[in-house]
Amino acid sequence: MTMCGIDIDDEAMLAQLTEHRKRLRGMKDLKVPLPPEMKSDLIEQGAELFGETRFLDMLIVAMSDKGSDELAMYVEFVDAVIGSVQENGVAGWLFRMLWDADLAATESLLSDGDDVDSIADLRGYLVDVCAMAATVALQFVRSDEQATGLALLLLGGKHDDALNLLLPQSNIALEPESLHQVSVELNRQRVARDSTGHAAESNAVSDERLIAEPDDAVSEDDAGDRHLALPERLYVFDASHVIRSYRLLWQVMHESGTMPDQPDAWCDRDFAYDKLVSVAGLGLVSEPLDGSLENGDAETFQQSLEILESYVDCVRAHGLVRLPGYVITTIADTMRLDDDASIGESFDRASTIRRVCFDMAAVMLARVPDAVFRRRLALDLVSLDIDRYFSDVDGTDGGGRSA
Numbered sequence: 001m002t003m004c005g006i007d008i009d010d011e012a013m014l015a016q017l018t019e020h021r022k023r024l025r026g027m028k029d030l031k032v033p034l035p036p037e038m039k040s041d042l043i044e045q046g047a048e049l050f051g052e053t054r055f056l057d058m059l060i061v062a063m064s065d066k067g068s069d070e071l072a073m074y075v076e077f078v079d080a081v082i083g084s085v086q087e088n089g090v091a092g093w094l095f096r097m098l099w100d101a102d103l104a105a106t107e108s109l110l111s112d113g114d115d116v117d118s119i120a121d122l123r124g125y126l127v128d129v130c131a132m133a134a135t136v137a138l139q140f141v142r143s144d145e146q147a148t149g150l151a152l153l154l155l156g157g158k159h160d161d162a163l164n165l166l167l168p169q170s171n172i173a174l175e176p177e178s179l180h181q182v183s184v185e186l187n188r189q190r191v192a193r194d195s196t197g198h199a200a201e202s203n204a205v206s207d208e209r210l211i212a213e214p215d216d217a218v219s220e221d222d223a224g225d226r227h228l229a230l231p232e233r234l235y236v237f238d239a240s241h242v243i244r245s246y247r248l249l250w251q252v253m254h255e256s257g258t259m260p261d262q263p264d265a266w267c268d269r270d271f272a273y274d275k276l277v278s279v280a281g282l283g284l285v286s287e288p289l290d291g292s293l294e295n296g297d298a299e300t301f302q303q304s305l306e307i308l309e310s311y312v313d314c315v316r317a318h319g320l321v322r323l324p325g326y327v328i329t330t331i332a333d334t335m336r337l338d339d340d341a342s343i344g345e346s347f348d349r350a351s352t353i354r355r356v357c358f359d360m361a362a363v364m365l366a367r368v369p370d371a372v373f374r375r376r377l378a379l380d381l382v383s384l385d386i387d388r389y390f391s392d393v394d395g396t397d398g399g400g401r402s403a
Contacts, residue, residue, distance in 0.1 A: 006150060006165060007142040008090045013049070017082050020045050024075050039063045049081075051135030052354050052384045053128040088171045090140060094133045095170035098163055101129040127282075130154040131358055131382060133162070138379040144371035151378060155362040157282050231320050235367055239279040239312045243305055245272035246293060254296050269293075278366040280308055281359025284331070284352075320367055321393050324360035324381060331356050357381045 023042055027034060046059040055077065062071035084093040105122040108115070134151040141147035153162040225236050245266045251257030265271045276286050289304035291297075314326045335349045361381035368374035373392075380389035 005169065006091065006146050008137075009140045009142055010085060010089050013090050013136065013140045014082065014085050016045070016049060017078065017085065020049060021075070021078050021082065024071075024078065034063065047383060048139060049136075051128075051132040051382055052357070053132045053135075054125070055128070055132060089169070090136065091166045092170040094136060095163060095166040097129050098133060098159055098166070101126040102159060102163075126159070127355075127358075130159050130162075131354075133159075134358075134361070135379075135382050138375055138382065144375050148365050148371055148375050148378065151375075151382075152362060152365040155282070155358055155365065155378075155382075156277050225316065228316065229319070231367055231369060232315050235279060235315050235320055236312055238275050239308060239315075241266050242272055242276045242279060243308060243312075245269075246276075246289060246301075246305065249293055250301060253293065254298075276308075277362065279363060280311065281356075281362040283355040283359050284327075285311075285359075321364070321377065323363065324357075324377075325386070325390060325393070327360055328353065328356055328386060354384065357384050357386075 020042075023038075023045070027038065027042065043056070043060060043063065046056050050056050058070055058074045058077065062074050081093060084096065088096070101122075105119070105126045108119050108122045131154070134154040137147050137150040137154065141150060150162055150165060153159065153165070225233055228236065248257070248259075248267065249269055249272070252259060259267055273286070273290055276289065280286050285304050285307050288300050289308070292300035292304060311323060311327070314323050318326070332353060335352060337345055337349060358381070361378040364374050364377045364381065368377060376392050377389060380386070380392060
């Protein structure tokens with residue numbers, strides 16, 4: 001993916017941040033309980049700036065008590081963001097957030113290998129920072145191609161590539177030697193990840209691929225899919241081959257199976273994993289499927305493959321852009337809570353739906369050919385605005401936070 005000089009509208013974001021801070025301070029001065037419409041407006045504004053992440057959760061908690069410590073912490077966070085954007089630009093702020101989150105997660109993994117909760121929390125923080133950065137990219141990067149390309153890297157597990165793109169224009173306050181060290185480290189991470197030669201391939205379905213493979217995207221085994229439109233055909237082709245690849249890898253790793261005499265790219269685990277992320281996103285399917293392949297959990301492995309097979313069936317029957325609606329509503333119905341559900345159960349449900357929306361945003365960014373359309377769909381999904389998503393798919397107007 002080539003994106004030289006990402007054009008981010010720093011002034012637009014800074015204006016929204018400043019207006020947000022002004023409203024927050026006005027809220028603190030009120031002598032009466034905060035009107036519901038003011039709460040709603042503040043949360044909408046916070047979601048546009050920081051995405052559906054823990055940073056927005058900080059504001060939502062603060063809304064319950066406008067004199068709380070949470071509100072002071074949130075205002076302090078907004079002030080810090082404004083200062084960073086003023087000094088280093090949006091690219092510099094995002095670079096620092098991503099770099100610090102990645103460094104903390106990596107150091108925790110190296111130093112606290114047995115502390116599962118600590119590692120999971122820091123990995124979760126990194127996911128939230130990536131989701132926030134993707135939301136910012138979709139909102140404030142001027143070019144549709146650049147916005148969707150950067151967001152795909154962030155939501156598709158390639159934040160180190162995103163860091164490489166942001167670094168040249170981040171204007172961060174580093175000495176030349178430190179800047180060089182950061183660049184070297186990012187390159188080292190990329191080379192290590194791409195050592196197989198396959199993982200470096202972009203998940204995005206490029207215009208060149210759509211032109212170059214109109215008839216080759218379906219094998220003889222899949223000839224029944226030739227009636228599908230090209231994005232659906234490519235999705236079915238890749239997802240079906242991912243399923244076959246993981247079954248083969250399972251046999252090789254756990255059932256004394258052997259690789260074909262002339263293995264192709266699909267026999268490479270890194271290549272298959274990249275394609276897996278492009279058809280399912282990072283979370284609901286990819287993590288348990290790849291993890292169970294590694295640890296030999298046959299039940300989780302089979303369940304994950306069955307979920308992916310249901311994705312293929314949905315795309316075949318209803319089309320690519322209908323997949324997120326199917327997945328999100330299925331998860332929401334499956335995790336429907338009773339009236340007496342605990343706060344923990346409610347939080348788990350909300351967190352799962354968020355991750356699923358991030359997954360589906362990554363799939364749309366990787367698979368929808370038109371940059372304007374995929375940008376709109378991805379922004380709907382990372383904003384958890386499912387009503388707006390359905391409206392955009394159907395070509396009608398709609399809106400409101402609805403998940």
